[in-house]
Amino acid sequence: MDKLLLRGNGPLRGELRISGAKNAALPCLAATLLAREPVHIRNIPHLRDITTTLELLGTLGARILVDSQLGIEVDPRPVHSVVAPYELVKTMRASILVLGPLLARHGSAEVSLPGGCAIGSRPVTVHLAGLQALGAEITVQEGFVKAQAARLRGTRVVMDVVSVTGTENLLMAATLAEGHTILENAAREPEVVDLARCLTAMGARISGAGTSVIEIEGVAELHGAEHSVLPDRIETGTYLVATAMAGGDVCLKRTDPGLLESVLLKLREAGAEVDAEPDHIRIRMARRPSAIDVRTAPYPAFPTDMQAQFMAMNCIASGSGVITETIFENRFMHVSELQRLGADINADGKTAVVRGVPRLHGAPVMATDLRASASLVLAGLVAEGETLIDRIYHLDRGYEVIEEKLSAIGADIHRVSSSRGAA
Numbered sequence: 001m002d003k004l005l006l007r008g009n010g011p012l013r014g015e016l017r018i019s020g021a022k023n024a025a026l027p028c029l030a031a032t033l034l035a036r037e038p039v040h041i042r043n044i045p046h047l048r049d050i051t052t053t054l055e056l057l058g059t060l061g062a063r064i065l066v067d068s069q070l071g072i073e074v075d076p077r078p079v080h081s082v083v084a085p086y087e088l089v090k091t092m093r094a095s096i097l098v099l100g101p102l103l104a105r106h107g108s109a110e111v112s113l114p115g116g117c118a119i120g121s122r123p124v125t126v127h128l129a130g131l132q133a134l135g136a137e138i139t140v141q142e143g144f145v146k147a148q149a150a151r152l153r154g155t156r157v158v159m160d161v162v163s164v165t166g167t168e169n170l171l172m173a174a175t176l177a178e179g180h181t182i183l184e185n186a187a188r189e190p191e192v193v194d195l196a197r198c199l200t201a202m203g204a205r206i207s208g209a210g211t212s213v214i215e216i217e218g219v220a221e222l223h224g225a226e227h228s229v230l231p232d233r234i235e236t237g238t239y240l241v242a243t244a245m246a247g248g249d250v251c252l253k254r255t256d257p258g259l260l261e262s263v264l265l266k267l268r269e270a271g272a273e274v275d276a277e278p279d280h281i282r283i284r285m286a287r288r289p290s291a292i293d294v295r296t297a298p299y300p301a302f303p304t305d306m307q308a309q310f311m312a313m314n315c316i317a318s319g320s321g322v323i324t325e326t327i328f329e330n331r332f333m334h335v336s337e338l339q340r341l342g343a344d345i346n347a348d349g350k351t352a353v354v355r356g357v358p359r360l361h362g363a364p365v366m367a368t369d370l371r372a373s374a375s376l377v378l379a380g381l382v383a384e385g386e387t388l389i390d391r392i393y394h395l396d397r398g399y400e401v402i403e404e405k406l407s408a409i410g411a412d413i414h415r416v417s418s419s420r421g422a423a
């Protein structure tokens with residue numbers, strides 16, 4: 001099993017290109033199941049979650065073509081199965097996203113309850129209650145969600161919690177429902193908006209995406225389309241924090257500052273100079289960051305997927321900062337690993353108080369989930385000596401060639417096989 005080896009190596013300088021967003025590419029790939037013709041999706045990141053999704057689509061019978069630019073064409077016409085098996089679904093939360101499209105397009109679906117980051121209990125009741133409201137018969141048996149409906153019927157659905165993938169599943173299902181659907185208390189994340197753009201290109205009739213009320217006028221069928229996935233705001237935020245921690249001058253290309261205003265605000269508060277242009281962000285940091293307070297909440301507030309990275313920054317900041325995680329009940333698993341590097345963190349329930357220390361010290365650590373892994377990489381960039389990160393398969397779910405991107409801007413980071421790690 002691979003590990004990452006890092007040595008603190010001073011400021012970061014240069015430019016790097018941001019990839020397409022994992023959390024938008026995954027629902028867009030699921031949405032291809034709704035169409036009657038091939039759908040071409042561009043700017044897809046090269047990630048393990050994407051490979052798993054393509055494998056899942058292939059298992060259902062879809063034909064997948066990858067072009068030289070890593071654009072992917074999914075031809076859903078040969079789909080012959082509506083069963084998403086446990087072996088593929090267990091590693092990835094987003095696999096539940098095939099439920100709505102399979103049900104809407106084929107009248108039934110059997111999807112294993114999903115896996116993904118173990119950051120909380122992560123129920124799918126919003127998805128199931130919404131599909132029931134749209135007329136589906138749903139049972140959960142032996143770890144599988146089984147859903148049936150000859151044709152879904154548009155209706156008003158009030159989601160009892162704001163759920164990103166819940167909103168996406170219902171949005172996709174409603175595109176082929178008979179009549180009008182109103183989704184209330186919808187998630188407003190940019191990835192939901194991107195999915196709505198993809199569906200609209202396929203012929204769906206959607207208004208209100210990006211607000212908490214989305215309306216969908218069902219259509220009889222969806223056609224082929226081309227769609228380019230929006231930039232990954234979490235990858236963008238992670239490299240911005242890396243520069244804020246290590247110091248230096250880095251330009252992130254092919255991103256969109258409008259997607260992460262709450263994050264840019266916090267970076268400026270920490271002392272970074274941030275120039276936001278329509279398609280790139282330049283960050284300069286010439287001093288130790290100041291500790292900041294962060295409270296996670298649904299978009300447009302501060303994203304939970306950036307919480308661990310900001311905790312890493314507070315670990316080496318001047319002063320103390322309070323991190324409050326309001327979305328997931330078990331998203332502080334990085335705390336004990338950051339402590340192994342010398343961080344001073346006191347976590348209790350939803351809150352962690354971080355007192356910045358002048359220096360972290362390298363140590364062997366273990367990645368526990370995707371963004372926790374990212375926080376360890378950031379800490380390793382500035383720690384004195386060697387940091388060896390185990391279980392980086394979590395990182396490979398969500399960061400495209402992270403060691404290549406960070407090396408290109410001056411970091412000392414290498415992927416090593418376990419035999420080197422054990423030496």
Ligand SMILES: CC(=O)N[C@H]1[C@@H](OP(=O)(O)OP(=O)(O)OC[C@H]2O[C@@H](n3ccc(=O)[nH]c3=O)[C@H](O)[C@@H]2O)O[C@H](CO)[C@@H](O)[C@@H]1O
Pocket residue numbers: 023026093094120121122123124125126127161162163164165166187304305327328329
């Ligand atoms: C593939 C993907 O896009 N993943 C993102 C998505 O996950 P995901 O869509 O799984 O997260 P949700 O928005 O559904 O979860 C938000 C909160 O709602 C709760 N909840 C959710 C569904 C439900 O039926 N009942 C319920 O109580 C969850 O336990 C959690 O506390 O949004 C999260 C919140 O921004 C991000 O951290 C993930 O990176």
Ligand SMILES: C=C(OP(=O)(O)O)C(=O)O
Pocket residue numbers: 023092093094115116117119305370371398
């Ligand atoms: C939690 C995440 O992913 P998933 O929802 O796929 O587990 C994430 O992207 O930070």
